[in-house]
Amino acid sequence: MELANIEKLLDKYLDAETTLQEENILRNYFTTGNVAPHLQEYGMMFGYFKQNKSETYTKTIQLKPENTRKKNWKWLTVAASVALLISVFIGRQEYNKYQQRKQFAQIKEALEQVSFNLNKGNDVLYAVSDNLNKGNDALYAVSNNLNKGNDAVTKLRIYEETANTVIKKVNY
Amino acid sequence: MNQSDFLKVVIPFKDKVFRLAKRLLVSTEEAEDATQELFFKLWKNKEKLSEYNNVEAFAMTMTKNYCYDRLKSKQASNLTLVHNNYKEKETSLDKKIEQEDSVNQVHKLIENLPEQQKIIIQLRDIEQYDFDEICKMVDMKPTAVRVALSRARKTIREALIKKHNYGVS
Numbered sequence: 001m002e003l004a005n006i007e008k009l010l011d012k013y014l015d016a017e018t019t020l021q022e023e024n025i026l027r028n029y030f031t032t033g034n035v036a037p038h039l040q041e042y043g044m045m046f047g048y049f050k051q052n053k054s055e056t057y058t059k060t061i062q063l064k065p066e067n068t069r070k071k072n073w074k075w076l077t078v079a080a081s082v083a084l085l086i087s088v089f090i091g092r093q094e095y096n097k098y099q100q101r102k103q104f105a106q107i108k109e110a111l112e113q114v115s116f117n118l119n120k121g122n123d124v125l126y127a128v129s130d131n132l133n134k135g136n137d138a139l140y141a142v143s144n145n146l147n148k149g150n151d152a153v154t155k156l157r158i159y160e161e162t163a164n165t166v167i168k169k170v171n172y
Numbered sequence: 173m174n175q176s177d178f179l180k181v182v183i184p185f186k187d188k189v190f191r192l193a194k195r196l197l198v199s200t201e202e203a204e205d206a207t208q209e210l211f212f213k214l215w216k217n218k219e220k221l222s223e224y225n226n227v228e229a230f231a232m233t234m235t236k237n238y239c240y241d242r243l244k245s246k247q248a249s250n251l252t253l254v255h256n257n258y259k260e261k262e263t264s265l266d267k268k269i270e271q272e273d274s275v276n277q278v279h280k281l282i283e284n285l286p287e288q289q290k291i292i293i294q295l296r297d298i299e300q301y302d303f304d305e306i307c308k309m310v311d312m313k314p315t316a317v318r319v320a321l322s323r324a325r326k327t328i329r330e331a332l333i334k335k336h337n338y339g340v341s
Contacts, residue, residue: 013325014322014325014326014329015318015322016317016318016319016321016322016325017318020300020302023297023300024300040336041329041332041333041336042329043274044274044275044277044278044332045278045297045325045328045329045332047274047275047278048274048275048278048279049297049298051275052191052279052298053191053298053299055187055190055191055194056187056190057186057187057189057190057204057207059204059207059208061179061182061183061186061207061208061211062208062212063175063178063179063211063212063215
């Protein structure tokens with residue numbers, strides 16, 4: 001390709017009027033071999049373009065792993081919420097049972113207290129009835145003594161009467 | 173469409189997507205992440221892919237938009253500085269002589285172009301798409317694309333001539 005033609009193409013190139021084919025001609029000229037000294041800057045440009053195009057994306061494109069990872073997260077949250085619900089449910093049940101047991105124990109204790117007090121009351125009543133019997137005995141004893149006193153008094157009266165009759169006889 | 177069908181459609185232009193992403197996002201790691209993300213997006217929308225008669229052009233448009241979004245969010249969160257630091261670190265790892273390399277010079281010049289010109293020069297001079305396809309990808313009129321491309325090429329050439337002359341004199 002003669003220089004004049006290249007220079008013409010370069011003018012078009014700077015005005016962005018070249019076609020892809022024409023640009024290919026320029027690319028070939030500037031990247032293979034001798035470049036006219038006054039066109040060196042184009043050599044740098046096309047050299048850079050060519051070199052830059054050789055850069056590639058070396059990593060593998062991942063499509064599935066992140067997908068499943070996201071799914072796993074979703075399942076994990078579902079599982080966690082279910083576990084939470086179950087534990088709350090069981091916890092409530094256990095708590096209720098505990099509460100019931102506690103109430104039962106309280107009632108039992110209260111009833112024991114009542115029965116204890118009732119027994120005490122019984123004992124007191126027994127004691128009272130004992131004392132009443134004792135009192136009765138005492139009254140019997142008193143009445144015995146009273147009867148004894150009465151007998152004694154009647155005896156004394158008999159003495160008195162005899163004594164009086166004796167005195168009367170003596171006076172006569 | 174199963175996975176291997178999808179890959180058959182998509183693999184031919186994966187490098188082009190990656191290169192465009194790298195052109196816009198500068199760092200290789202970010203471009204790799206963006207590429208992975210884009211293909212994953214395409215895979216998720218695989219049912220819709222058959223509706224597009226040109227999947228490649230559609231993918232390039234997606235790449236452009238995705239990179240714009242990334243750049244915007246980066247600017248919003250003031251991450252640009254970090255990004256620049258990273259880039260400098262990368263170049264300092266290279267040999268000093270290579271920094272003066274003509275290839276690197278052109279790379280830096282393109283980096284300094286406006287985003288739109290960057291994309292168009294990438295699509296035309298590196299990927300060699302024809303103008304119709306580029307118009308679709310960047311959603312611009314043919315004349316506007318030509319003007320932007322012409323400006324980009326002239327800017328690069330003039331800057332190279334300047335540098336070259338400085339070096340000589």
